[in-house]
Amino acid sequence: MVNVTISDMLPGYSDILSPEDVQKILRTGRNTVYGYLADGTIKSLKIGGKYRIPKLFLLEFIYPDIDFTTEVPAKEN
Numbered sequence: 553m554v555n556v557t558i559s560d561m562l563p564g565y566s567d568i569l570s571p572e573d574v575q576k577i578l579r580t581g582r583n584t585v586y587g588y589l590a591d592g593t594i595k596s597l598k599i600g601g602k603y604r605i606p607k608l609f610l611l612e613f614i615y616p617d618i619d620f621t622t623e624v625p626a627k628e629n
Contacts, residue, residue: 558608558620569605577610
C-alpha cells in the first residue's frame with residue numbers, strides 16, 4: 553500500500569491554487585475554469601473577492617471516485 557498525501561499530488565503547486573493554476577493543470581481555457589468555479593463544479597473559496605481553490609477541491613474534481621477524506625490507519629509496530 554502506498555501512502556500519498558494531498559500535498560504530494562500535483563508537485564510544483566502550493567496547497568492553495570489560483571484559477572490560473574487550475575487552468576494550467578486542466579489544460580483548459582480561462583472561461584471554462586471560471587464557469588466551473590461559478591457554478592460549483594469545482595469547489596472554491598472567495599478571499600478578498602478572488603477565487604482560491606484548495607488542492608483537495610481540485611483533486612476531488614479530477615478524481616470523483618476517490619474519497620480523499622478517508623484517513624489511512626496508522627501502521628502498527
